[in-house]
Amino acid sequence: MTDEPDPRHHTRKMKARxxxxxxxxxxxxxxxxxxxxxxxFETSAEVLGGLTKAFDHYEQKSESAWRS
Structure with a gap:
């Protein structure tokens, strides 16, 4: 387990999974x-793809909800 403070480290790991x-x-x-x-199976893949995009948006701060 890592104590990495950079949130991108964690979001990238989750996206990979x-x-x-x-x-x-x-x-x-x-x-x-x-x-x-x-x-x-196809529906599940689509839903997980949406979560992957949400992680991308978080990393890029492209949505107002992810901005400080």
Whole structure:
């Protein structure tokens, strides 16, 4: 565990984990047969992609909510 004070260190680590999960979900879409599960995997990947974008916006301070 790190005591790194720079928030970008933590947001980048979280984004990497989210992106890994997104890749895994999308890869598994082709491995399952059930249409509902395929849809759930794709929806989950999209939602996690939105979280990844939120971390980007936080890092860039591109949204008013993230500005001091």
């Amino acid at each position: 989210l992106e890994e999960t997104i890749r895994h979900l999308r890869e598994d879409i082709d491995k399952v047969e059930e249409p509902q599960l395929k849809a759930m």
